[in-house]
Amino acid sequence: MFTCKQVSNALSREDYEKLPPTKRFFLKLHVKLCIFCGRFNRQVMDSQDMCRHFKAHEEELFYNRPKLGEDRKSALKEMLSSQSAQSGDANSAEKV
Ligand SMILES: [Zn+2]
Numbered sequence: 638m639f640t641c642k643q644v645s646n647a648l649s650r651e652d653y654e655k656l657p658p659t660k661r662f663f664l665k666l667h668v669k670l671c672i673f674c675g676r677f678n679r680q681v682m683d684s685q686d687m688c689r690h691f692k693a694h695e696e697e698l699f700y701n702r703p704k705l706g707e708d709r710k711s712a713l714k715e716m717l718s719s720q721s722a723q724s725g726d727a728n729s730a731e732k733v
Contacts, residue, residue, distance in 0.1 A: 638663060639663055641667075641673050644667050644668060644678055645674060645681075647664060648681045648685070652685050653682055653685060668682065
């Protein structure tokens with residue numbers, strides 16, 4: 638069984654999916670049972686899962702992402718430039 642420090646060090650060094658199966662099993666077991674580091678290290682593992690998933694689907698996400706129309710882009714640019722013009726005014730954000 639690992640200590641909390643060993644688990645945290647292993648998770649900070651690399652993606653836990655790249656670890657050897659036995660080490661990964663005990664690491665997951667520790668994180669599931671530990672009342673001290675379990676909650677934090679589970680979040681670290683979740684973020685590693687999300688990064689791995691994003692990398693795997695990065696290209697299809699790039700092509701399927703919602704796009705902003707030219708009219709909306711120019712409206713945003715106009716709004717931003719009018720806001721930066723009145724930057725001295727503290728209430729400028731509330732007016733828009
Ligand atoms: Zn622990």
